[in-house]
Amino acid sequence: MNVLSVASEVYPLVKTGGLADVVGALPAALVPHGIRTRTLIPGYPAVLQKLKKKKTVGGFDNLFGKPASILAAEYDGLDLLVLDQPALYNRDGGPYLDATGRDYPDNFRRFAALSLAAAEIAGDNAIANWKPDIVHVHDWQTALTPVYMRFGSARATPTVMTIHNIAFQGQFGASAFPELALPPEAFSVQFVEYYGDVGFLKGGLQTATAITTVSPSYAQEILTPEFGMGLEGLLASRVDDLTGIVNGIDADLWNPQTDPHIVAHFGPGTLKRRGANRKALEDRFGLEKDPGPIFCVVSRLTWQKGMDLLAEVTDDIVALGGKLIVLGSGDAALEGALLAAASRHRGRIAMVTGYDEPLSHLMQAGSDAILIPSRFEPCGLTQLYGLRYGCVPVVAETGGLADTIIDANEAALSAKVATGFHFRPVTADGLRLAIRRVFRAYNEPKVWARLQNQGMKSEVSWAKSAERYAALYSGLLAKG
Numbered sequence: 001m002n003v004l005s006v007a008s009e010v011y012p013l014v015k016t017g018g019l020a021d022v023v024g025a026l027p028a029a030l031v032p033h034g035i036r037t038r039t040l041i042p043g044y045p046a047v048l049q050k051l052k053k054k055k056t057v058g059g060f061d062n063l064f065g066k067p068a069s070i071l072a073a074e075y076d077g078l079d080l081l082v083l084d085q086p087a088l089y090n091r092d093g094g095p096y097l098d099a100t101g102r103d104y105p106d107n108f109r110r111f112a113a114l115s116l117a118a119a120e121i122a123g124d125n126a127i128a129n130w131k132p133d134i135v136h137v138h139d140w141q142t143a144l145t146p147v148y149m150r151f152g153s154a155r156a157t158p159t160v161m162t163i164h165n166i167a168f169q170g171q172f173g174a175s176a177f178p179e180l181a182l183p184p185e186a187f188s189v190q191f192v193e194y195y196g197d198v199g200f201l202k203g204g205l206q207t208a209t210a211i212t213t214v215s216p217s218y219a220q221e222i223l224t225p226e227f228g229m230g231l232e233g234l235l236a237s238r239v240d241d242l243t244g245i246v247n248g249i250d251a252d253l254w255n256p257q258t259d260p261h262i263v264a265h266f267g268p269g270t271l272k273r274r275g276a277n278r279k280a281l282e283d284r285f286g287l288e289k290d291p292g293p294i295f296c297v298v299s300r301l302t303w304q305k306g307m308d309l310l311a312e313v314t315d316d317i318v319a320l321g322g323k324l325i326v327l328g329s330g331d332a333a334l335e336g337a338l339l340a341a342a343s344r345h346r347g348r349i350a351m352v353t354g355y356d357e358p359l360s361h362l363m364q365a366g367s368d369a370i371l372i373p374s375r376f377e378p379c380g381l382t383q384l385y386g387l388r389y390g391c392v393p394v395v396a397e398t399g400g401l402a403d404t405i406i407d408a409n410e411a412a413l414s415a416k417v418a419t420g421f422h423f424r425p426v427t428a429d430g431l432r433l434a435i436r437r438v439f440r441a442y443n444e445p446k447v448w449a450r451l452q453n454q455g456m457k458s459e460v461s462w463a464k465s466a467e468r469y470a471a472l473y474s475g476l477l478a479k480g
């Protein structure tokens with residue numbers, strides 16, 4: 001079976017968050033199921049520079065006003081198609097934001113072009129001798145693909161639309177519509193019209209054959225007004241086509257026995273070796289060296305991720321004898337609040353502002369617990385990395401966090417299945433209480449070691465979830 005996966009980022013070429021990890025790891029996990037995935041991404045400068053051998057396999061004379069080529073390349077096991085259209089993608093900033101952190105004003109055009117190219121590749125002639133059996137699109141940036149397919153030559157090809165985060169919907173003013181090269185009837189409630197605007201995600205959810213999101217709990221949550229962000233009604237009308245498939249992680253990339261980014265390798269039987277990683281972190285972050293637990297946070301600094309709640313509990317962590325290290329960037333006010341905590345508690349709290357993939361590995365390998373106080377979390381990946389690295393996850397009881405971590409309540413502890421800590425309500429007090437529970441468990445070395453070991457035994461690879469995607473694809477093909 002051939003699958004065309006369409007996304008705005010893919011690890012290791014271009015990553016701003018978990019979307020890239022998923023798009024990068026799923027293709028290899030599908031291979032044992034006889035599925036060959038080609039991944040279509042935009043030709044950002046960072047992508048084109050890294051790809052040495054590229055072959056032009058197709059193109060468009062006029063894609064949103066300019067010629068464009070489709071390049072084929074292999075990278076790190078990925079079979080890539082790259083949409084090269086310099087006017088749209090050759091920019092100085094990141095995939096979505098300019099160098100000053102603002103959305104590119106023509107993002108609707110940039111991602112409509114990607115979606116239209118995908119629809120053409122799925123259709124008759126864009127690439128010679130290759131056509132997908134299934135088209136799988138991710139998030140709002142590629143959500144117009146099934147809409148274009150509906151009006152193009154790939155009408156019959158089944159599509160899967162995965163929601164990684166419903167908070168980002170790609171909503172643009174109605175004035176964008178005439179530029180989208182869609183027929184006038186597409187500006188209607190059955191397609192892209194969304195409260196008078198153009199809704200990319202809305203159009204995708206309306207037209208994709210199947211809808212998935214990245215955990216079963218989030219699939220249920222987005223049917224409610226609290227989490228559905230305005231799309232709960234539409235999703236309710238498509239509930240028979242909606243499933244939640246939890247994310248896995250790349251178990252080779254995130255393997256504490258071989259990870260090149262950490263100081264000492266370790267496994268379930270050799271947890272003591274984590275000590276060298278802990279020491280490296282203490283040195284790197286200028287922390288005092290005492291046995292209190294080190295909490296870490298690796299996150300975008302946003303309200304979604306509950307970083308304001310974190311800022312409220314920093315004094316408590318220190319008062320209880322703990323330390324906190326934060327790696328992240330985002331909202332300036334939240335960054336400021338955490339930096340202020342670091343300067344109040346030198347040696348106990350420290351922060352690295354920015355994005356640092358290798359450091360994120362070392363933090364998982366040397367910290368004792370990872371805090372994830374998200375207000376909503378479709379799946380979350382950092383708790384899965386935590387499980388694999390013996391860094392006990394402390395998570396808000398929501399979405400994929402609730403689905404992947406087993407709370408250390410009395411029943412779970414005595415059944416020896418607990419892997420971390422849940423808290424709810426998702427408030428500063430809820431988090432405070434959870435942190436107190438962490439200290440109690442940490443002070444009982446046997447309990448703590450059992451939590452770590454149980455976590456390290458958890459199945460976090462893609463194996464099971466890839467099987468679910470494979471079954472979904474086959475089901476769609478069988479339906480015809």
Ligand SMILES: Nc1ncnc2c1ncn2[C@@H]1O[C@H](COP(=O)(O)OP(=O)(O)O[C@H]2O[C@H](CO)[C@@H](O)[C@H](O)[C@H]2O)[C@@H](O)[C@H]1O
Pocket residue numbers: 016017018019021022164165214247298299300327328329354355356357360377378379380381382400
């Ligand atoms: N400063 C930093 N330096 C280095 N690495 C950093 C970093 N900040 C974050 N990261 C990394 O970025 C990724 C974040 O992934 P998440 O799944 O936690 O959230 P995100 O909200 O981006 O993804 C959305 O999509 C994913 C994929 O489906 C869902 O799991 C999630 O719930 C949803 O919100 C992880 O690999 C993490 O290690």
